[in-house]
Amino acid sequence: MQKLKQRLQHKRIFGMGGILAGILAFTGTVYGAPEEMPEENQVAYAEVSTCLNIREGAGMEYPVIARLPKDGYCEVKKEEGAWCYIESEEIEGYVYKSYLETGMNQETYLRRTGREEPVYAYKVENVEMNTAGKGQEIADFALQFVGNPYVWGGTSLTSGADCSGFVQSVYRNFGISLPRVAADQAQAGTRVSLEQLQTGDLIFYADGGAIYHVVLYLGNGQVVHASSAATGIKISPVNWQNAVWGVRLI
Template sequence: QVSNYVNVREKASEGSKIVGKLYNNAAATILAEKGDWYQVISGTVTGYIKADYLTTGDKVEELADQVGTKIATVNTTTLKVREKASPESRVLTLVPVGEEMVVNKEKKEWLKVTFTDGSTGYVAADYVDIRTEFDEAISIEEEKAQQAAEKARKAAEEAARKAKEQERHRIHSYSTSNSSSDKTSSSSSSASGSSSNSSSSSSSSGQSSSLRSNIVSYALQFEGNPYVWGGTSLTGGTDCSGFTQSVYEKFGIYIPRDSRSQAGSGRQVSLSSMKPGDLIFYSRNGRINHVVLYIGNGKVIGASSRREGITIKNYNYRTPVKVVSYLQ
């Protein structure tokens, strides 16, 4: 344990090249001992760490309970989620095999769990598989990629802000210019203006269609990649709302992090008028808890579960409760 992070080095020497960083409370597997160094593997990083910086032995189990996140995965066809830790308690909802949830508390044969939408309940421990997840080391290359992505995100945000400001200025200038024109001139140019508006509308429609197509093409690249609870990495692992947020972010479109907030923003459209690139939402027990990206032809792509990862399905594999568009 350290205050921030410890360097992972290529060789068992303080002068050796740094190949990664292991942050406080992250985990690593010890491969071998070499003097006062451990050879470890964590995530994609393999290297050496001074033994003084790692907690080992009996203390590990106690520390694991404090810093690890326990994830329960449903291993039966359908599991009942109850209001209290009792088989007589009211059933809140049913969850399918493969569904994942965070374990908050263990109470004999019952687990108190939290779902991705923030809802909580109790499930019988016999019908789930439990694993503990820990943060892992990050390689220097991964760190640089993250820094570059963050820099690009900030640049995109700034570019979007400037574009909006320029658009507001253009509209304001156009409005001011129009209001100072005399009525005769305005009337005589109505036919020309109508033609211009038609051309502008057609151009805008074409740009919107192109953007939707690009968003879908980009999203499809990540089919088969892993699902990770709370993740936002399209390659390393993401959950459902992290997937849609990260895909949109690539195109300078910034939406909320969780599915319910995403459903509450944007413009609601009907199922019959949805277009590729729109978001479709599903609910459990009356609460939105899942989101996917519509790709056209009745298909959607989304991060479904740890078992399935990022996958393509029919849009009605569950009953859609809302469709939202963030696009024109």
């Protein structure tokens, strides 16, 4: 009789343990395991008026290696004090945490920013030397409008512009007048070779000798431009095959 009572008591204990294990398995609680940021909450964007510097290390003393445009999309990989280590497409580095809007997934990012697709970081070269220049100021201003629509014949930086309308409106903000169409803009300012390009210069593309497109040079082989109705205002590599010359207006 005594042995039977002991067996029943043993069964009740193990039964309670099984229930507890089941509860822990159901809730996903694992005691002692490190807490990780859920993947859906790693998405963030740059909440700035122009662009956010991406640095090589977690501190202002580290060089700038790239920039994240206004509303630029990134994923937060880890936090180090006031800094976040982020990844934006193929670019990784550190940004100051206070300028990031965090805690969302990609769907929420698109809804909050009003973008149809993510806007990513772009690389820069010798940015510390160029930051004080007017060309960099113009480039930073233009980057605010990445993701906005392309509209044929348009000149609005927010509601829509075509390629020549985009650069005309950007430069108008700095008190510089440009003709309306790309072919005429190509004759303005000072013509420079592609080897002499500086941040803020215009680059013209031609096909069969006819100018058909204008872009604004960011440096390091990158441009910002009103591309097409499908892609809007975007950052792209220079199309060196069709680029013919640059124009400097400052």
